Amino acid sequence: MASLTISPEEQKRVKALGFLANKGTDEFSARIITVNGKISAKQLQCIAEAAEKYGDGTITFTSRLTIECPGVPFDKIEDFREYIAKEGLLTGGTGSKIRPVVSCKGTTCQYGLVDTFDVTEEIHNEFYLNWHDVLTPHKFKIGMSGCPNSCIKPDLNDLGIIGQLEPNYDPEMCMGCARCSVEEVCPMDAAKVVDGKLEIDKELCNNCGLCVGKCHFDAIPDGETGYKVTLGGMWGKRKNQGKPISKMLRSKEEIMDVIEKTMLIYREQGDTGERLADTLERIGFEEFEKQLYNDEILERKEEILSAKLHVKGGATC
Numbered sequence: 001m002a003s004l005t006i007s008p009e010e011q012k013r014v015k016a017l018g019f020l021a022n023k024g025t026d027e028f029s030a031r032i033i034t035v036n037g038k039i040s041a042k043q044l045q046c047i048a049e050a051a052e053k054y055g056d057g058t059i060t061f062t063s064r065l066t067i068e069c070p071g072v073p074f075d076k077i078e079d080f081r082e083y084i085a086k087e088g089l090l091t092g093g094t095g096s097k098i099r100p101v102v103s104c105k106g107t108t109c110q111y112g113l114v115d116t117f118d119v120t121e122e123i124h125n126e127f128y129l130n131w132h133d134v135l136t137p138h139k140f141k142i143g144m145s146g147c148p149n150s151c152i153k154p155d156l157n158d159l160g161i162i163g164q165l166e167p168n169y170d171p172e173m174c175m176g177c178a179r180c181s182v183e184e185v186c187p188m189d190a191a192k193v194v195d196g197k198l199e200i201d202k203e204l205c206n207n208c209g210l211c212v213g214k215c216h217f218d219a220i221p222d223g224e225t226g227y228k229v230t231l232g233g234m235w236g237k238r239k240n241q242g243k244p245i246s247k248m249l250r251s252k253e254e255i256m257d258v259i260e261k262t263m264l265i266y267r268e269q270g271d272t273g274e275r276l277a278d279t280l281e282r283i284g285f286e287e288f289e290k291q292l293y294n295d296e297i298l299e300r301k302e303e304i305l306s307a308k309l310h311v312k313g314g315a316t317c
Helices: 008-016 041-054 074-085 116-129 181-185 252-269 276-283 285-292 296-306
Strands: 019-021 027-032 067-073 142-145 159-168 191-194 197-200 222-231
Touching (some): 027 041, 041 067, 041 074, 116 252, 222 252
Antiparallel strands (some): 159 222
């Protein structure tokens, strides 16, 4: 195994640029940022060329939908960055800050209820790019799925967003069919005909929208689109399932507002080294929610962002 000649200080510096040391060598994996897992064909071609020119010719994909090119020598790091910049590509995605956003494919999927690419591209531009230099207590991950199938496991992210379609049920239109098409299609067993009338258990219903339009008598003609947001999820050495906030969000603007307030509260009130789940446990979920639902934290936004906090955060990768 090759001996290391790169100093720890230099390794730390290039790691902040998105270059992670390949174990036992003086070579690095270049981590390239995608916009919620989406890149153009020309960008992909550029990455392939960079991998051949500066790396070991292979390309790998991370669980956060970024792309890595292993085998980049230390003295070729800047050349690599300059080469991929031709197609607007950046390296990064490390440190105690907002990480690249992860998204499912949304409405291109038959089950997708919301346009995940539209929402997460705005999140990427506003929070990953514009807040890139904002240090947080630990890494902060955001994930979004277009429906409750939750393919990208949004509730295992610090902040998860799940597309919803709340059924608009009109009991007056229900005929109490002996074989109810709504009951048959419900994957959660939340819809049941009881005493000749369909009942929907709100506690069991996950707002997947599969029942919308299925009633032959238009008892559920449509539904209302929304977004379920969870806080405090994480996956790794320690695991925690995110808890949903009590309010169903109805617009992209509301999502952006909740993310901004969450980031400000976390940066101001989180202890260095703790994940959001730990902050929530320490200050209390109800107290955190109370701050989410008013604008007081926004009045201190510039003060919070400019404060010298979490200079050495808890993230190790």
